[in-house]
Amino acid sequence: MKEPPRPSNTLENIMESFSEEQLSIIMKNLGAIQLTDGCSVGCHFCGFEAQRGIKVYFPYDQLARLASRFSKELATSQPFLYYASDPFDYDFDGHDYVEVHSIFAEQCGYSPSVSTTVPVGREELVVKLLLTPNEYTLRKLRQEIEDVVIVDRDGKKVDTLTMVKLQRESEKFDESGKKAFAELNGLIDVNKNWTNIFRGEEILNDYDYRLIWQNSLISRVSVSHVNRRRLERAFYSLVPNLMPENQTVLPYEMKPEECYLTNDTLFAILNAFGVQHSNGEYLSYSEHMQMQIFSLNDRQLAEIKAREERAANGNITGQLYVVELPGKRFVISPDKPVRYQDIIKVLASFQLDQYFLEEAYGSTTEISQLLKLGALNIQDLAEEGISCFHGVLITPAGVFNVQKVKPSVEYPLGQIITPISSSDFKVIRFERTDGSVDYSKRVTYIKRDPTPMFSEPTPAIR
Numbered sequence: 001m002k003e004p005p006r007p008s009n010t011l012e013n014i015m016e017s018f019s020e021e022q023l024s025i026i027m028k029n030l031g032a033i034q035l036t037d038g039c040s041v042g043c044h045f046c047g048f049e050a051q052r053g054i055k056v057y058f059p060y061d062q063l064a065r066l067a068s069r070f071s072k073e074l075a076t077s078q079p080f081l082y083y084a085s086d087p088f089d090y091d092f093d094g095h096d097y098v099e100v101h102s103i104f105a106e107q108c109g110y111s112p113s114v115s116t117t118v119p120v121g122r123e124e125l126v127v128k129l130l131l132t133p134n135e136y137t138l139r140k141l142r143q144e145i146e147d148v149v150i151v152d153r154d155g156k157k158v159d160t161l162t163m164v165k166l167q168r169e170s171e172k173f174d175e176s177g178k179k180a181f182a183e184l185n186g187l188i189d190v191n192k193n194w195t196n197i198f199r200g201e202e203i204l205n206d207y208d209y210r211l212i213w214q215n216s217l218i219s220r221v222s223v224s225h226v227n228r229r230r231l232e233r234a235f236y237s238l239v240p241n242l243m244p245e246n247q248t249v250l251p252y253e254m255k256p257e258e259c260y261l262t263n264d265t266l267f268a269i270l271n272a273f274g275v276q277h278s279n280g281e282y283l284s285y286s287e288h289m290q291m292q293i294f295s296l297n298d299r300q301l302a303e304i305k306a307r308e309e310r311a312a313n314g315n316i317t318g319q320l321y322v323v324e325l326p327g328k329r330f331v332i333s334p335d336k337p338v339r340y341q342d343i344i345k346v347l348a349s350f351q352l353d354q355y356f357l358e359e360a361y362g363s364t365t366e367i368s369q370l371l372k373l374g375a376l377n378i379q380d381l382a383e384e385g386i387s388c389f390h391g392v393l394i395t396p397a398g399v400f401n402v403q404k405v406k407p408s409v410e411y412p413l414g415q416i417i418t419p420i421s422s423s424d425f426k427v428i429r430f431e432r433t434d435g436s437v438d439y440s441k442r443v444t445y446i447k448r449d450p451t452p453m454f455s456e457p458t459p460a461i462r
Contacts (some may be wrong), residue, residue, distance in 0.1 A: 005036070005054045005092065008396035011062040018422045025446055026399060026420070027073035029430035031391035033058075034083040035090045035100065040119045043226055047386035048084035049374045049413060056396040060095035067107040074108040077430050081112050083393055088122040098129070101217060105136045115220040118227040123234035126218065130347040131238070131326055133210070134217045141207040148200040150193045163188060164200040212329055213346050221344050235340035242323050244337040248272060252320040252334065265320070269332070273324055374412050381407040385414020390443045391430035393417065401428045406439045 018026065035058050042052035067074065081087055081100060090097040105111045111134060118126050150163045166187075169180035184190060190197070223231065236243050250272060252265045323331045323338045331338050331346060372382035387404045394400075399420045407414040420427060429444040 003055075005057050007059045007092070008037070008056045010396050010398060011058055011066060011394070014394070014399050018425075022422060022425055023070070024073055025427050026392050026394075027070040028076050029391045029427050029446065030074065030077045030079040030394065031389035031402060031430055032079050032083045032393050033063075033081050034085050034393065034395040035063075035081055035087065035097070036085045037396040038089075039084065039086050039117075040089050041086055041117045041226055043117060043224065045224075045371050046084075047371050047373045047413070050084035054089055057090065057092050058396060060093060060100065063100055064103050064107075067103045071107045071109070074104065075110060077391070078108075078110045079112070080114070082115065083395065086116055086119055087114055088116050088119050088126065098125075098217070102136075111136050111140075111217065113219045114217060115222065116218060117222045117224070118231060120230065123227075123230045124238060126221065127231070127234045127238050129218050130216045130221070130344060132217070133215045137210060137215055138207065141203055141210065145200055145203045145207070148196050148203070150188060150196050150200065152188050158188065160196075160200050161204070163193075164197060164204050167197050167201055168204070212327065214348065216347050218348050221348055223341055223344070232340055235343065239323070239325065239343070242338065242340060242343070247337050248322045248324075250320045250322060251317065253317050269320070269322055269330060272322070273328070273330070275328060373407060373414060378409055378412055381409075381412060382414075383407070387413075387415045387433070389430065389432050390428050392420070392427055401426075403428060403443050404433045 014026075015023065036054045037056040038052065038054045039046070039050040040052075040054055042050070081090075081097070081104065087097045087101075090100060101112055101114070116122075116126060145161055145164065148160045150158055150160050152158045163184065166180050166184040170177050170184055172180070221231075240246060241248075250265075250268060318335045321333045321335075321337045323343070325331065325343070325347075331343055333339075333342060371377075371386070372380055373385055383406070385404060385407055387402060390403050391401075392399065393402045400417045401420055403416040405411050405414055405416055426445040426447050429446055431443075
C-alpha cells in the first residue's frame with residue numbers, strides 16, 4: 001500500500017541549527033523553496049530528474065512562520081516556491097499552493113514566480129487562475145504610481161494618477177485633448193514635472209495592460225503530451241466558446257504593407273459582441289487593449305507575412321476566429337481557430353513556455369532530446385541546464401548551495417548542489433542566471449565575515 005506524504009521538520013531544524021546571522025544570510029540569498037520532495041507528474045524529460053511521487057512536504061504553519069520572520073530578507077531574494085517539484089502538488093492539511101503563495105505575497109512584498117506542468121486534478125484550478133487577474137500585482141502597480149511625485153505650481157504634491165490620466169488624454173488630436181492639455185498646464189508646470197509624468201504614464205500603461213492581459217498568478221505553463229489533452233478539456237469546460245464550433249467567425253481585411261487589421265474590421269469585432277465603443281475613426285487606447293491580435297504565435301505571423309508577399313494588389317482578406325474571455329477580452333486568430341495554447345500565451349505572466357510545447361519540436365522523443373540533461377543523455381548533453389540561479393535552495397532534505405555549471409558527465413543536470421552547515425558556514429551569493437552563463441566566472445561565497453571569498457566548485461550530492 002502506498003504511504004501518504006508526511007510532513008517534514010526540516011524548516012524547524014534549520015532554524016535551530018544556524019545562528020540568527022547565518023539564517024539572515026541564507027534567506028537573503030535564497031533562490032527557491034521546494035515545497036515537496038518529488039513531483040506527481042513525472043515528465044520523463046524533466047530537466048531536474050525530479051523523483052516521481054510526493055513523499056514529504058513542508059507544513060503550512062512552518063512556511064507561514066518563515067515568511068513572517070524573514071520577510072525583509074525574502075523580499076530581497078524573492079525565491080520561487082518549487083524546484084524539482086510542481087507548486088500545484090502542494091495540497092496538504094487543508095491548505096493548497098494558492099494559500100502559500102498568498103502568504104509570501106502579503107508578508108514579503110512580492111508575487112513568487114510560478115511554473116507548472118499541471119498535476120492531474122489541478123487542471124481547472126490552473127485555468128481559473130489563468131483567467132483571474134493577480135490582484136497583488138495590480139495593487140503594487142497602483143502604489144508605484146502614487147509613489148511618483150508630481151508637484152503643483154506652489155511645489156505641493158498633487159494626485160499623480162489624475163495628472164497622468166490628464167497627460168494621456170492631452171495626447172489626443174481633438175477638442176478633448178486640447179481641453180485636457182489646458183487643464184494640465186493650469187495645474188502644474190509640465191516641463192518641471194515631465195520626467196515623473198512620463199514615469200507615471202509608463203506605470204499606468206503597464207497597469208492597464210496587466211488589468212486585462214498577462215497578469216495571472218501563474219508565470220508559465222509547460223504544455224506537452226503529459227497534460228495537453230487534460231488542459232484542453234479544462235479550457236473547454238470553463239470557456240465553452242473556445243471549442244472550434246463555438247468560435248465567432250468574421251471576415252477581415254488587412255493592408256498588404258501592414259501587419260494589422262483595418263479599423264473597420266476592429267470596429268466590426270466590437271459590434272459583433274455588443275461592446276460600446278467610440279464612434280471616431282480610430283479605436284481608443286482601452287478598446288485596443290481589449291483585443292489580442294496577431295500576437296498569438298510565430299506560426300500565424302509567418303502565414304500572414306506569406307500572404308502579404310502574394311498580395312501584389314489590393315488588401316489581404318480572410319476569416320477571423322474570435323473567442324471572448326470573461327471581462328470582455330478577445331483573443332483573435334486569422335484563418336484558423338484560436339487554440340487554448342494561444343490563450344495561455346496571452347494570460348500567463350511570461351506567456352506559454354515554448355520550451356516544452358510539444359508541437360513546436362515535433363514528436364515526443366524530440367522533446368527529451370531537446371533537453372538532453374541527466375543520466376539518460378550522458379553521452380549527448382545540452383549546452384545548458386534549466387537551473388536559473390546561483391544561490392541557496394531549501395528542500396525537505398535540507399538547505400543547500402546551488403551553482404549552475406555547464407552540463408557534463410560529472411554534473412549531467414548542469415548544477416552542483418552541496419549542503420550548507422553551521423560549522424563550516426559558506427553561502428553562495430544569490431544571482432539570477434537566466435539566459436547564457438559565463439561558466440568561467442567563479443561564484444561568490446559569503447561567510448560570517450562580510451568580505452566575500454572565492455572558491456572552486458565542490459563535489460555534487462548524488
